[in-house]
Amino acid sequence: MTQQAGTTADFPGPEDVFGPSHADGGPELVQLLTPEGERVEHPEFSFDLDDEAIKGFYRDMVLTRRIDVEATALQRHGELGIWAQLLGQEAAQIGSGRALAPQDFVFPTYREHGVAWTRDLDPLRLLGLFRGVDQGGWDPNANNFGLYTIVIGAQTLHAVGYAMGMQRDGVVGTGDAERDAAVVAYFGDGASSQGDVNESFIFAASYNAPVVFFCQNNQWAISEPFERQSRVPLYQRALGFGFHGVRVDGNDVLACYAVTKAALQRAHEGSGPTLVEAYTYRMGAHTTTDDPTRYRLSSDVEAWKLKDPIARVKAYLTRNGLVDDSFFEEIEEEAEQLGHHLREGCKALPDPSPLSVFDHVYVDQTPELAAQKEAYAAYLDSFEGAH
Amino acid sequence: MAEVSTGSTQRITLAKGLNAGLRAAMENDPKVIVMGEDVGKLGGVFRITDGLQKDFGEDRVIDSPLAESGILGTAVGLAMRGYRPVCEIQFDGFVYPAYDQIVSQVAKIHFRSQGKVKMPIVVRIPYGGGIGAVEHHSESPEAQFAHTPGLKVVSCSNPVDGYFMIQQAIACDDPVIFFEPKRQYHADKAELDESLTLADADPLFSSRVVRAGSDLTLLAYGPMVKTAMQSAEAAAGEGKSIEVIDLRTLSPLDMGPVLESVRKTGRVVVAHEAHVNLGMGAELAARITEECFFSLESPVLRVGGFDTPYPPSRIEEEWLPDLDRVLDAVDRALAF
Ligand SMILES: Cc1ncc(C[n+]2csc(CCOP(=O)(O)OP(=O)(O)O)c2C)c(N)n1
Numbered sequence A: 001m002t003q004q005a006g007t008t009a010d011f012p013g014p015e016d017v018f019g020p021s022h023a024d025g026g027p028e029l030v031q032l033l034t035p036e037g038e039r040v041e042h043p044e045f046s047f048d049l050d051d052e053a054i055k056g057f058y059r060d061m062v063l064t065r066r067i068d069v070e071a072t073a074l075q076r077h078g079e080l081g082i083w084a085q086l087l088g089q090e091a092a093q094i095g096s097g098r099a100l101a102p103q104d105f106v107f108p109t110y111r112e113h114g115v116a117w118t119r120d121l122d123p124l125r126l127l128g129l130f131r132g133v134d135q136g137g138w139d140p141n142a143n144n145f146g147l148y149t150i151v152i153g154a155q156t157l158h159a160v161g162y163a164m165g166m167q168r169d170g171v172v173g174t175g176d177a178e179r180d181a182a183v184v185a186y187f188g189d190g191a192s193s194q195g196d197v198n199e200s201f202i203f204a205a206s207y208n209a210p211v212v213f214f215c216q217n218n219q220w221a222i223s224e225p226f227e228r229q230s231r232v233p234l235y236q237r238a239l240g241f242g243f244h245g246v247r248v249d250g251n252d253v254l255a256c257y258a259v260t261k262a263a264l265q266r267a268h269e270g271s272g273p274t275l276v277e278a279y280t281y282r283m284g285a286h287t288t289t290d291d292p293t294r295y296r297l298s299s300d301v302e303a304w305k306l307k308d309p310i311a312r313v314k315a316y317l318t319r320n321g322l323v324d325d326s327f328f329e330e331i332e333e334e335a336e337q338l339g340h341h342l343r344e345g346c347k348a349l350p351d352p353s354p355l356s357v358f359d360h361v362y363v364d365q366t367p368e369l370a371a372q373k374e375a376y377a378a379y380l381d382s383f384e385g386a387h
Numbered sequence B: 001m002a003e004v005s006t007g008s009t010q011r012i013t014l015a016k017g018l019n020a021g022l023r024a025a026m027e028n029d030p031k032v033i034v035m036g037e038d039v040g041k042l043g044g045v046f047r048i049t050d051g052l053q054k055d056f057g058e059d060r061v062i063d064s065p066l067a068e069s070g071i072l073g074t075a076v077g078l079a080m081r082g083y084r085p086v087c088e089i090q091f092d093g094f095v096y097p098a099y100d101q102i103v104s105q106v107a108k109i110h111f112r113s114q115g116k117v118k119m120p121i122v123v124r125i126p127y128g129g130g131i132g133a134v135e136h137h138s139e140s141p142e143a144q145f146a147h148t149p150g151l152k153v154v155s156c157s158n159p160v161d162g163y164f165m166i167q168q169a170i171a172c173d174d175p176v177i178f179f180e181p182k183r184q185y186h187a188d189k190a191e192l193d194e195s196l197t198l199a200d201a202d203p204l205f206s207s208r209v210v211r212a213g214s215d216l217t218l219l220a221y222g223p224m225v226k227t228a229m230q231s232a233e234a235a236a237g238e239g240k241s242i243e244v245i246d247l248r249t250l251s252p253l254d255m256g257p258v259l260e261s262v263r264k265t266g267r268v269v270v271a272h273e274a275h276v277n278l279g280m281g282a283e284l285a286a287r288i289t290e291e292c293f294f295s296l297e298s299p300v301l302r303v304g305g306f307d308t309p310y311p312p313s314r315i316e317e318e319w320l321p322d323l324d325r326v327l328d329a330v331d332r333a334l335a336f
Helices: A051-076 A090-098 A113-118 A123-131 A154-168 A195-207 A234-241 A253-269 A298-305 A309-319 A325-348 A354-358 A367-386 B014-028 B052-056 B068-080 B096-106 B142-146 B159-171 B224-237 B255-265 B280-295 B313-319 B323-335
Strands: A105-107 A183-188 A211-217 A244-249 A274-279 B009-012 B032-036 B061-063 B084-088 B122-127 B152-155 B176-181 B190-193 B208-211 B216-220 B242-246 B249-251 B268-275 B301-305
Touching (some): A051 A123, A051 A253, A090 A253, A090 A274, A105 A154, A113 A123, A154 A183, A195 A234, A211 A234, A354 A367, A367 B323, B009 B159, B014 B032, B014 B052, B014 B159, B014 B190, B068 B096, B096 B122, B142 B152, B159 B190, B242 B255, B255 B280, B268 B280, B268 B323, B301 B323
Parallel strands (some): A105 A183, A211 A274, B032 B061, B032 B084, B084 B122
16 A cells, blocks of 8 residues: 655655654555455564454444445435445444454444444444434443544544543553453544644543544545645654554454554553554545545546455455355345345334424423423414314 | 526526625635635535636635634634635534634734734635534524624625625625525525626625515524515415515624614514524514614514524424414514
8 A cells, every 4th residue: 555645745845954744654554454365464463363253344344334335325215314424444443343342432423333333333323313313312321332423523532531531430451351441532534633633632642541543544534635634644643642653454454453452452551542543445425415526536446446345355255265155145144134124224213203302402401491392382282273 | 607697697596696706706806715624626515615726726715624723713814914714614513613713813803903903704604404414514603603792793695695795795804704594505596687796785784674564574684584585475465564674794783774664563573593592583682672662562572493402304394493483473473
C-alpha cells in the first residue's frame, strides 16, 4: 500500500533550519494478511488466534455486509430516510470489535454497524435512527455500545471521560483479564480536524486514560479527501500528543484484530491511550443521499476493490483448504435469514406517537412540559371528534 | 444554465437564487470568500455553492477541514485582513462547535476594538425541518443568535429574497447570521427580474407585508411564511381577513410594519418552527405589548415547535406548526 498523495512534500519549507516537518519515509502499515490472502509476519504484531476464529471473522464480515446491503435497499424503497454505508470497512470494524473484552466500552460514530454486530446489538435497532422512528434509543449499558453520534467527533471526549471513570473505579491495571477495562473511541479521518477530537487526545494523554482511538481513515469526509484534513499520516499525530500511534491495513481483519488487541492490552494494564489509524476506503457513497461521482474517480474505487476485506479472507480459507462449500452455503443461508429479519422487522417498526416527544426530555417532567403535552393531546382529540 | 430565461426574467428556486446571489457578490467584490465543508467541488450538500469553485478558484471558494470552530475562527482573521468571508455551516445542528467563535469573538470584536475592526462575516445556516432527516439536521436556533448583541440575524423565505438578501448580507459591515429555510431550497420557483439591481431591493433589515388583511396579523419568517400564506388563504375562505408579514429580519427587528398592522387588526399570531419558549415570538409579543397595548383585542399568541428536542423525522410534521395549528391559534385569537 502506498502513501497517499499530497503530503508535505508538496510544500517545500525551510527544512534546513527546522528539519523535516514530517516523519521520514512512507508510513509503515501493519499487515498480516495480504490482499491475495497470504499470511505475512510482522515484527511487532501477530495474530494469536486459530483458523476457527478466522472463519468466525469471515462470517461476521459477510453478515455485516449483508446488513449494509439490506439497509441500503430499504432506503431505496423508502423504508429508511437515509443510510450510512460501511461497504469496504468491514475488516476494520470486525477486527477491532472482536478484539474487545466484554467489559470494554465502545463509543461509535454513525457508521459502526459492524462493531455493533460484534457487541450483539440487534442490527434492527440501528435502523430506527435511519428510519426516523427514534434517535437510537438502545441502552448503551446493555451491550457496552454507546449511542450513534452524528455530531462529528463529540463522542471521542465522551470516551475519554468514560475511561477516566474506569480509572477511578479501579478497573484498570489490576492484572485481572476479566476485570481490566478500556474504551474504544471510533471516528473518521474528517473528524480528526475537530477541536473535540484533539482535546480528547490531550485529556487522554494527560490522564493516561485507558482508551483506544480507532480512526477509520476511509480517505473521504463526504467530498473532501484525506489531504484536506492532515498533511501527515494520521497515526503520526499521536506522537505530538504524547502517545503511540500505529497505522494498520484497515482491510486486513487479522491485522485490525491484532493491533487493536495490543492497544487494548496497553490500555487495560494502565499504559494509557493509543491511536490506531485503520487505513481503508469508503467504497460506497458517504450516505445514500450522496453522489460521489461529483468528486472522485471511479478508477480509485476500482483499485481499492482489489483490496476487498472479505475476498482476501475467503482466498485464505479456500487456498488452505480450511473450509468446504458447505461453510459458505451455511453463511449464505444465515445472511438470507438476517436479510429477512431486517426487511420484515424494519417495515414493522412502529412510528412513535406524536405525544411521545414530550417524554424523556427530563428525568423529572416539568409542569410546563406536562401541560404542553396535555394541551397537545386535547388538540389532537379535537380532530378525532371531527372525523 | 439550467433555468430557461424568458426575456429579462428567470424562474428560479431558492437554491438557485442564493447561488446566483453569491456569484454576483463574488463578481462585484474580489474580497468575498466562500468557505465551509464540501462547498468546493461538491458545491455544498445542498448545491448552494455549485460551480463557484470552478469559476472563482480554490483561493476564493475554500473547502475547509471538518471543523466549524476553525471555519469561523479563521473567518475572523480573514475579516481582519479585509476579506468578507461567507461561511457555510452544513446543517443547523452543526453550528455549535462554532458557537464560541461566533458569540464570543465575531459578535464582540467591533465593540471591543471601539469600532476599529469590522467583522463583515456572513454565516449561512440551512435551517428548519421537514426534510425527513436524522437528528441535528432540522433545528431552528435563530433565537440563540438574535439574543446575542453584535450579531444581525435574517431569514429569507423565497427565491427572490434569497438572491437579494444574501448580497445585502455580504455587503453589510456587521456580522450577519443568515438563516436559509432548507426545505424551501428546491421547492417553489419564483420570477426573478434580472433587470433589477440591489438598489431596487427592499433594505435587508426590513419586514414586509406579504398579504393585506384586517382581522388579524400573522407574523412569520423563513419556512413558516409559506404556511402562513396558506393559512391566510384558508381563513379567507371562512371570511377571516388575515394580514401576513414576512419579518425577514430577526435582529434588529423592524417593528414599524408590525406595529402599524397590529394597530389596524388588534390581534396577532406569531409562528415559527423553533421552540416557543424564549423564541422570537416571545420578544415580538413583548414589544407589541409594550408599544401598542391599547390596540390589542387579544393576547399575542405563539405557535411553534414544542419545548422538546427535535423529534424523530417520522413525527416531525406533527411537531412542526402546520396550517391547522396556525389556524387554531388564529381562531383562539379571534374568539378572544
Ligand atoms: C459537527 C459536524 N459538522 C458537520 C457534520 C456533517 N457531516 C456528517 S458526516 C461528515 C464527514 C465525516 O467524515 P469522517 O469523519 O471522515 O467520517 P466518515 O463519514 O467518512 O466515516 C460531515 C461533514 C456533522 N455531522 N457534524
